[in-house]
Amino acid sequence: MRKRKYNEDVELQFVYPNAFNKLWELYELSDADKKRLESQVRLYEETNTNPNNVLGDIVQGTGGAIKLRFDSSNDNSGKSGGYRIIYAKYGRRIYSMLIIYKKSDKDSLTDKEKTIIKNRIKDLKKKSISGWCLNM
Numbered sequence: 001m002r003k004r005k006y007n008e009d010v011e012l013q014f015v016y017p018n019a020f021n022k023l024w025e026l027y028e029l030s031d032a033d034k035k036r037l038e039s040q041v042r043l044y045e046e047t048n049t050n051p052n053n054v055l056g057d058i059v060q061g062t063g064g065a066i067k068l069r070f071d072s073s074n075d076n077s078g079k080s081g082g083y084r085i086i087y088a089k090y091g092r093r094i095y096s097m098l099i100i101y102k103k104s105d106k107d108s109l110t111d112k113e114k115t116i117i118k119n120r121i122k123d124l125k126k127k128s129i130s131g132w133c134l135n136m
Helices: 018-026 031-047 111-129
Strands: 013-015 066-070 083-090 094-102
Touching: 018 094, 031 066, 083 111, 094 111
Parallel strands: 013 094
Antiparallel strands: 066 083, 083 094
8 A cells, every 4th residue: 555645646736816916027027937936836845745844944023934046047146146036835735925036136035024014914714714815
């Protein structure tokens, strides 16, 4: 009998709020880049065997937001110099992208930004508990 991985047969959903999409366009990232991002997440989910692990680093002071390093196909700086995507994960399958910024623009989030993200996550959690619709 084959032991099922905790994430087997789970279809992932990606939520891109308007504010995130505007930043994505500002950085001139493409639909192909978005597909690469989703592929990176899917690959992680396919190989991850621990439901307590996350893709990236938890950002202290945000209520659970996660920072993911991402590089554009048009950018030669690699992940260390590329972009930072801050996202929240709900359950095993919903990834809500919150903000994106270039590493060259800033090293880390300000306390004010962390507070805004924390409040946004609280709001999204309330909506998800009450049958939150993913059309944001």
